[in-house]
Amino acid sequence: xxxxxxxxxxxxxxxxxxxxxxxxxxxxxxxxxxxxxxxxxxxxxxxxxxxxxxxxxxxxxxxxxxxxxxxxxxxxxxxxxxxxxxxxxxxxxxxxxxxxxxxxxxxxxxxxxxxxxxxxxxxxxxxxxxxxxxxxxxxxxxxxxxxxxxxxxxxxxxxxxxxxxxxxxxxxxxxxxxxxxxxxxxxxxxxxxxxxxxxxxxxxxxxxxxxxxxxxxxxxxxxxxxxxxxxxxxxxxxxxxxxxxxxxxxxxxxxxxxxxxxxx
Amino acid sequence: xxxxxxxxxxxxxxxxxxxxxxxxxxxxxxxxxxxxxxxxxxxxxxxxxxxxxxxxxxxxxxxxxxxxxxxxxxxxxxxxxxxxxxxxxxxxxxxxxxxxxxxxxxxxxxxxxxxxxxx
Numbered sequence: 001x002x003x004x005x006x007x008x009x010x011x012x013x014x015x016x017x018x019x020x021x022x023x024x025x026x027x028x029x030x031x032x033x034x035x036x037x038x039x040x041x042x043x044x045x046x047x048x049x050x051x052x053x054x055x056x057x058x059x060x061x062x063x064x065x066x067x068x069x070x071x072x073x074x075x076x077x078x079x080x081x082x083x084x085x086x087x088x089x090x091x092x093x094x095x096x097x098x099x100x101x102x103x104x105x106x107x108x109x110x111x112x113x114x115x116x117x118x119x120x121x122x123x124x125x126x127x128x129x130x131x132x133x134x135x136x137x138x139x140x141x142x143x144x145x146x147x148x149x150x151x152x153x154x155x156x157x158x159x160x161x162x163x164x165x166x167x168x169x170x171x172x173x174x175x176x177x178x179x180x181x182x183x184x185x186x187x188x189x190x191x192x193x194x195x196x197x198x199x200x201x202x203x204x205x206x207x208x209x210x211x212x213x214x215x216x217x218x219x220x221x222x223x224x225x226x227x228x229x230x231x232x233x234x235x236x237x238x239x240x241x242x243x244x245x246x247x248x249x250x251x252x253x254x255x256x257x258x259x260x261x262x263x264x
Numbered sequence: 265x266x267x268x269x270x271x272x273x274x275x276x277x278x279x280x281x282x283x284x285x286x287x288x289x290x291x292x293x294x295x296x297x298x299x300x301x302x303x304x305x306x307x308x309x310x311x312x313x314x315x316x317x318x319x320x321x322x323x324x325x326x327x328x329x330x331x332x333x334x335x336x337x338x339x340x341x342x343x344x345x346x347x348x349x350x351x352x353x354x355x356x357x358x359x360x361x362x363x364x365x366x367x368x369x370x371x372x373x374x375x376x377x378x379x380x381x382x383x
Contacts, residue, residue, distance in 0.1 A: 010315065028335075028350070031335075032296055032319060032350050033315055033319070034347035035295060035296065035346065035348065035349050035350070036296050036297045036300070036315065038346045038347055039295075039297035039298075040312070043301070057311055060311060060314070061312060061314045061315050062315060063314075064314035064316075064317065065314030065315040065316025065317050065318070065319075065320075066316055068314065068316035068319075068320040069315070069316035071320070072316065072319070072320040
């Protein structure tokens with residue numbers, strides 16, 4: 001085996017860019033490169049080539065090949081998230097995904113601004129953008145939820161249906177700053193989507209945690225004028241918004257053909 | 265620019281040529297390094313093709329059905345004290361694709377050649 005530092009670097013890079021591939025694919029690429037490294041060292045020994053020249057060659061072969069390694073790796077993407085089994089790359093699904101991302105990013109931006117600027121995000125100089133952002137995010141969340149309901153109308157159950165209704169109402173309520181119905185609704189909806197194995201169970205769990213935390217803040221009559229409380233509020237909502245980005249990206253990228261859950 | 269499905273890029277043409285050249289010398293199957301060496305020597309290049317470039321091209325050629333591959337018996341590799349080896353061989357489809365690519369290249373150069381012919 002070629003045990004030079006540069007050879008180690010080559011192996012490390014192979015390990016890195018093959019992460020997430022099947023064990024067989026990883027082993028195949030690793031063994032092929034290992035054999036190549038071994039052969040080159042054997043050739044260098046046979047021809048009396050200096051160690052430095054060999055190391056330089058290995059390094060250049062590594063560096064010049066990196067763009068191809070990356071494009072190869074992108075073409076062999078990780079087997080689709082097992083958590084997200086159903087869907088397609090249809091225009092409708094991609095639109096839902098894009099809306100979910102827009103909603104999460106819009107509200108994420110507002111949330112980041114809310115922590116230092118408090119309510120002046122909606123009333124101060126940037127108030128117009130704050131109000132517009134809130135509206136865009138709320139409408140997008142409602143649209144995505146209704147889109148999910150339409151897409152899976154034959155599969156979602158009572159919890160999901162109530163969740164969609166609550167999400168739609170919650171979207172309207174959130175325009176006034178009251179977000180509890182929205183997170184309760186999406187927790188119910190995503191729970192049902194997890195039941196039919198469209199999303200990972202992690203998503204409704206995060207939504208449920210956000211629900212509990214925001215209800216807790218409301219019950220505790222937390223004063224959002226306090227910077228620390230606003231920061232806490234932001235920290236609680238961040239994972240919630242990230243789950244929407246997660247779902248959105250999965251939908252935009254397209255996921256494999258339906259795999260029906262038992263009883264789903 | 266996205267290339268045409270199934271079209272061979274120059275490196276892939278060179279790999280197929282190298283594999284056929286090796287075959288004509290009695291080496292029916294060649295591993296990655298052997299092909300890289302053949303490419304380097306054939307082009308009088310100073311350096312071997314980069315790892316990523318070479319193995320990505322081999323992967324694509326195999327997926328296109330132009331090359332087939334097999335892993336050698338691990339025991340053989342263990343006996344030799346080296347990593348196991350993957351051998352590639354040009355398929356009939358690969359030979360046909362190479363011939364097509366070569367004739368397309370000839371066709372592309374013909375009009376230019378004709379243009380400098382005295383009338």
